[in-house]
Amino acid sequence: MxxxxxxxxxxxxxxxxxxxxxxxxxxxxxxxxxxxxxxxxxxxxxxxxxxxxxxxxxxxxxxxxxxxxxxxxxxxxxxxxxxxxxxxxxxxxxxxxxxxxxxxxxxxxxxxxxxxxxxxxxxxxxxxxxxxxxxxxxxxxxxxxxxxxxxxxxxxxxxxxxxxxxxxxxxxxxxxxxxxxxxxxxxxxxxxxxxxxxxxxxxxxxxxxxxxxxxxxxxxxxxxxxxxxxxxxxxxxxxxxxxxxxxxxxxxxxxxxxxxxxxxxxxxxxxxxxxxxxxxxxxxxxxxxxxxxxxxxxxxxxxxxxxxxxxxxxxxxxLIEDEYLKQHVTKDEEMVQHVTEGEEMVQHVTEGEEMVQHVTEGEEMVQHVTEGEEMVQHVTKGEAVVQHVTEGEETVQHVTEGEEMVQQVAADGVDQLSVRESxxxxxxxxxxxxxxxxxxxxxxxxxxxxxxxxxxxxxxxxxxxxxxxxxxxxxxxxxxxxxxxxxxxxxxxxxxxxxx
Structure with missing residues (x-):
């Protein structure tokens, strides 16, 4: 040993x-x-x-x-x-x-x-x-x-x-x-x-x-x-x-x-x-x-x-047959993601529903769409984040302190070079x-x-x-x-x- x-x-x-x-x-x-x-x-x-x-x-x-x-x-x-x-x-x-x-x-x-x-x-x-x-x-x-x-x-x-x-x-x-x-x-x-x-x-x-x-x-x-x-x-x-x-x-x-x-x-x-x-x-x-x-x-x-x-x-x-790997989250489960130090973003996910992100008044979510390009969304209390949908699939963007990741999902499968998907x-x-x-x-x-x-x-x-x-x-x-x-x-x- x-x-x-x-x-x-x-x-x-x-x-x-x-x-x-x-x-x-x-x-x-x-x-x-x-x-x-x-x-x-x-x-x-x-x-x-x-x-x-x-x-x-x-x-x-x-x-x-x-x-x-x-x-x-x-x-x-x-x-x-x-x-x-x-x-x-x-x-x-x-x-x-x-x-x-x-x-x-x-x-x-x-x-x-x-x-x-x-x-x-x-x-x-x-x-x-x-x-x-x-x-x-x-x-x-x-x-x-x-x-x-x-x-x-x-x-x-x-x-x-x-x-x-x-x-x-x-x-x-x-x-x-x-x-x-x-x-x-x-x-x-x-x-x-x-x-x-x-x-x-x-x-x-x-x-x-x-x-x-x-x-x-x-x-x-x-x-x-x-x-x-x-x-x-x-x-x-x-x-x-x-x-x-x-x-x-x-x-x-x-x-x-x-x-x-x-x-x-x-x-x-x-x-x-x-x-x-x-x-x-x-x-x-x-x-x-x-x-x-x-x-x-x-x-x-x-x-x-x-x-x-x-x-x-x-x-x-x-792994579901030929489909890509998915995490199933039931109605009663929560995914907790830290947006900034000490803050939590609670996301309620049900199958087929959109992820709604609640952000407190005065916060900014900076999303990098392409390298060197930023899209700044100002969200006040009570407003919901609208996420862009392409070809029937949602692009889920995870935000952590000081960094964003944008995922590209292929229409006919999982983009293996997408951190979110793979x-x-x-x-x-x-x-x-x-x-x-x-x-x-x-x-x-x-x-x-x-x-x-x-x-x-x-x-x-x-x-x-x-x-x-x-x-x-x-x-x-x-x-x-x-x-x-x-x-x-x-x-x-x-x-x-x-x-x-």
């Missing part, structure tokens, strides 16, 4: 965590076949089968292979937003996801990438460019207002005090407070540099370091998730045979143990915040199912747990882990067969010669999932599609 942030943590959970994801990886279809032991062949480019199925995902994943569907998606986004900003933050693992994402959506957009003082066409950008540890931002004249950014951040400062003064934490703090408008989607991942920077420290001390980092970062991610959407990417695991082959430093040999421990600790602290042990969330939190789904917004270890382990008693779902909370992208582990297993098989000079072993598709970066096979499937999250709610897709 290990003490973890005031609680008691069963070490057996770590073993379960490791075996659980590896067992899911074993369910995935292989990318390679072996007509004979020395002649592997590539039989598929994705582990998501042609029907859009992953064995542990309960919805259909759309392929997004064509540039036209992707272009239609962002055209729709920009028709309802003055701008649309996706931002990736992390180290080289996140940079590679950013790169493959741009590669997929570049088709009709022809991105230009600002890199330091230079601007280069994305197609001419070398992945080994010496400035790739700098911030980057891709824009397109074909899609005015679309921005895809990347910040190289390692989260590896040696002490909590130094970490709080780091660029990454200061930026997260500005997004959390609203000082800077947050991106519409933040994709973030960190951990590798934590252990590498601690290479000369005893391993038990190394394990305590991510706990200190998470205690600084998790509250900020939780607060950002009240305003926008945060997607946390687990670290791609290592190819252990590469470590022994290259005789890397000892600390890198046990990277997987560090990653497993770090991610369990991360989710522990996230769960505490979501349960109000940090600060209570002002909006309903969308809870996770008992097993991994396509992408789940959660804040705790109940995300990946089977029904008999690690589930939290407060986990609830109200719920608040950090998304833990656990479905990416089995994908990477399956690729590592296929690399291991090639290695065991002595095929280390075979093109399938050497090229970047599986990236078998790399210690801990994902190949384009894994990254490509992750990008497909990202596009499902971004686009399925605004395009005509089957009702059983993910994120519809």
């Amino acid at each position: 290990v003490s973890l942030g005031g609680g008691v943590f069963d070490g057996d959970i770590l073993v379960w965590f490791i075996l659980y994801y590896r067992s899911l990886a074993a369910l995935l279809p292989p990318l390679l076949s072996y007509p004979s032991s020395d002649s592997p062949r590539l039989v598929r480019s994705s582990r998501i089968d042609e029907g859009g199925v992953l064995p542990f995902v309960p919805c259909t994943i759309m392929p997004y292979h064509t540039s036209s569907s992707i272009s239609d998606c962002f055209t729709h986004k920009l028709a309802t937003h003055s701008s649309f900003h996706i931002h990736f933050m992390g180290d080289s693992k996140i940079r590679e996801l950013f790169y493959v994402f741009l590669e997929r959506i570049d088709g009709k957009h022809h991105f230009n990438v600002k890199l330091g003082n230079d601007t280069v066409q994305f197609l001419g950008l070398d992945e080994k460019h010496p400035k790739l540890k700098e911030d980057m931002e891709a824009t397109s004249s074909a899609a005015q207002g679309l921005r895809v950014g990347f910040s190289f951040r390692s989260f590896s400062e040696g002490t909590p005090r130094k970490l709080r003064e780091s660029q990454e934490v200061k930026q997260l703090a500005r997004w959390a407070s609203g000082e800077d408008p947050p991106p519409h989607l933040l994709v973030i991942g960190y951990a590798t540099w934590l252990v590498i920077m601690m290479r000369f420290v005893p391993f038990p001390v190394v394990l305590s370091f991510p706990m200190e980092v998470h205690q600084v970062v998790v509250p900020l991610l939780h607060k950002i998730s009240q305003r926008t959407h945060v997607l946390v990417v687990p670290q791609h695991r290592t190819r252990s045979y590469v470590g022994s082959q290259k005789k890397v430093i000892d600390v890198e040999v046990y990277l997987d143990t560090f990653f497993d421990w770090s991610e369990i600790a991360f989710r522990h602290y996230l769960d505490r915040w979501s349960r109000g042990e940090g600060e209570a969330s002002p909006l309903p939190r969308r809870q996770a199912s008992a097993t991994p789904v396509f992408m789940s917004r959660t804040s705790g270890m109940d995300l990946v747990a089977p029904s008999d382990a690690l589930t939290h008693h407060n986990t609830t779902w109200a 719920g608040v909370g950090v998304w833990w992208w656990d479905t990416s882990l089995p994908l990477g582990l399956a690729s590592i297993a296929e690399c291991q098989q090639l290695y065991n067969l002595g095929l280390i000079l075979h093109p399938l072993y050497i090229n970047k598709f599986l990236k078998c010669t790399d210690l801990h970066h994902a190949g384009t096979a894994t990254l490509g499937d992750q990008v497909t999932m990202l596009l499902n999250l971004l686009c399925n709610s605004v395009l005509s897709v089957p009702k059983n599609a993910c994120c519809h």
Whole structure:
């Protein structure tokens, strides 16, 4: 048993965590076949089968292979937003996801990438460019207002005090407070540099370091998730045979143990915040199912747990067939929202009725309709707030001290990038882990067969010669999932599609 942030943590959970994801990886279809032991062949480019199925995902994943569907998606986004900003933050693992994402959506957009003082066409950008540890931002004249950014951040400062003064934490703090408008989607991942920077420290001390980092970062991610959407990417695991082959430093040999421990600790602290042990969330939190789904917004270890382990008693779902998740409030229930310090706004909600907001004399409700635009409504005692209705649905606007959120609801489904509709909370992208582990297993098989000079072993598709970066096979499937999250709610897709 290990003490973890005031609680008691069963070490057996770590073993379960490791075996659980590896067992899911074993369910995935292989990318390679072996007509004979020395002649592997590539039989598929994705582990998501042609029907859009992953064995542990309960919805259909759309392929997004064509540039036209992707272009239609962002055209729709920009028709309802003055701008649309996706931002990736992390180290080289996140940079590679950013790169493959741009590669997929570049088709009709022809991105230009600002890199330091230079601007280069994305197609001419070398992945080994010496400035790739700098911030980057891709824009397109074909899609005015679309921005895809990347910040190289390692989260590896040696002490909590130094970490709080780091660029990454200061930026997260500005997004959390609203000082800077947050991106519409933040994709973030960190951990590798934590252990590498601690290479000369005893391993038990190394394990305590991510706990200190998470205690600084998790509250900020939780607060950002009240305003926008945060997607946390687990670290791609290592190819252990590469470590022994290259005789890397000892600390890198046990990277997987560090990653497993770090991610369990991360989710522990996230769960505490979501349960109000940090600060209570002002909006309903969308809870996770008992097993991994396509992408789940959660804040705790109940995300990946089977029904008999690690589930939290407060986990609830109200999923009605193909309709979006709704909270049902009976006539006798009240939703209490704090408008300003010490004030409460009591909202009586019945099914099908409009939300009426009572505001005392002299108060102002400032609602941000679009970025940088305000609509000020002066409400006196006895007057009711009239809320704008579009296409038969109500836009519910939640007001907290000094901040507003405007939600766009798609006519045919739930806008997954609407905090109000999809719920608040950090998304833990656990479905990416089995994908990477399956690729590592296929690399291991090639290695065991002595095929280390075979093109399938050497090229970047599986990236078998790399210690801990994902190949384009894994990254490509992750990008497909990202596009499902971004686009399925605004395009005509089957009702059983993910994120519809």
